């Protein structure tokens with residue numbers, strides 16, 4: 468089953484073509500890496516998929532819903548996490564979980580059950596009443612991911628979720644991603660870390676608004692005769708006109 472389908476999605480800002488006819492599919496439970504240099508158009512594309520921005524043209528379905536007509540349904544069926552938009556710093560871990568559960572429309576009983584379950588899974592039961600602002604970044608990101616999947620969405624969009632954390636914390640974070648994917652949640656993730664690109668089932672690389680390459684990491688390495696995803700990325704991004 469397809470979690471995301473797009474056909475020739477395009478976004479123009481004035482005369483500037485930020486996203487240029489992108490077409491791709493993401494399968495249910497897949498971990499899909501969405502890569503591209505700065506300004507390639509990733510955030511714009513992701514905003515269109517999340518129902519936050521209308522495309523100029525093209526077609527798309529997310530979780531089975533039309534991105535033009537059913538953006539409200541899309542919002543209910545997805546989770547979203549970014550480095551910039553995440554938790555309320557002046558609330559505790561538990562309060563954040565409750566708050567987001569409420570925002571996602573869950574009832575009090577389910578929020579309570581899910582909060583306890585997540586605190587246990589994250590081994591954060593002892594820290595549940597600590598204010599988020601006093602937590603290390605790696606823990607914040609774990610909690611932030613947990614909150615984005617709190618309502619068991621079909622798809623979770625992660626916009627550079629591991630920015631600024633050390634490699635060990637990033638590895639732990641990816642274990643959570645695998646766990647969610649094993650439970651059938653589709654993961655759509657942007658990252659600038661090429662070791663993380665290797666962890667994805669498939670990866671697309673955007674250059675100047677277009678999808679320049681899309682395959683498994685092994686398939687891309689083979690195609691571009693490269694030993695690492697970093698080499699593949701450098702080869703493709705070198706041709707970029709945007710900075």
Ligand SMILES: Nc1ncnc2c1ncn2[C@@H]1O[C@H](COP(=O)(O)OP(=O)(O)OP(=O)(O)O)[C@@H](O)[C@H]1O
Pocket residue numbers: 480483485503504505506507508509510511512709
């Ligand atoms: N609202 C807007 N109006 C005009 N131009 C925009 C707007 N939003 C984005 N752009 C331009 O579209 C291009 C793509 O931007 P976008 O933020 O999607 O790239 P990105 O791949 O996410 O980059 P980064 O990795 O730096 O976040 C950039 O040149 C950007 O300046």
